[in-house]
Amino acid sequence: MTPLIRVLWEEWADRSLPLPGYETAGAAGADIRANLRPEDRDSGFILDPMLRAVVPTGLRIEVPDGFEVQIRPRSGLALKHGISLPNTPGTIDSDYRGPLGVLLINYGREPFLIRHGDRIAQMIVAPVVQARFSVVDALGETARGSGGFGSTGQS
Numbered sequence: 001m002t003p004l005i006r007v008l009w010e011e012w013a014d015r016s017l018p019l020p021g022y023e024t025a026g027a028a029g030a031d032i033r034a035n036l037r038p039e040d041r042d043s044g045f046i047l048d049p050m051l052r053a054v055v056p057t058g059l060r061i062e063v064p065d066g067f068e069v070q071i072r073p074r075s076g077l078a079l080k081h082g083i084s085l086p087n088t089p090g091t092i093d094s095d096y097r098g099p100l101g102v103l104l105i106n107y108g109r110e111p112f113l114i115r116h117g118d119r120i121a122q123m124i125v126a127p128v129v130q131a132r133f134s135v136v137d138a139l140g141e142t143a144r145g146s147g148g149f150g151s152t153g154q155s
Contacts, residue, residue: 013058
């Protein structure tokens, strides 16, 4: 079954911009666009190096029970400009109904202009499994054991 993400426009949003969408038939992520507030649409805004900003999308979404939406960086913005998400992937839970904003950070060396309508991130719709947690006296043994970061070698 294909999940349906219900979308509600914010009152101030520019409804002429496309909803999140898949750019190719094989795309896993639907591109999300900056839907800037009316006072910022003509000029856009600058994201200076090493600073963060929540970029509005003008949307609120309803994620079906049993799913989440993950917000991830766009690889082209990351490679060319150092634009990423400081909490990647960001998670939108099925019970959240607030504004959909994208938290961006500029890891690049130059200020980056975010323009109205720019594709700024992508969303992945994924199933969620909620686990149960139980305190035990011991954990099962494995070949790796308690080896942590870098414990499996460099290759």
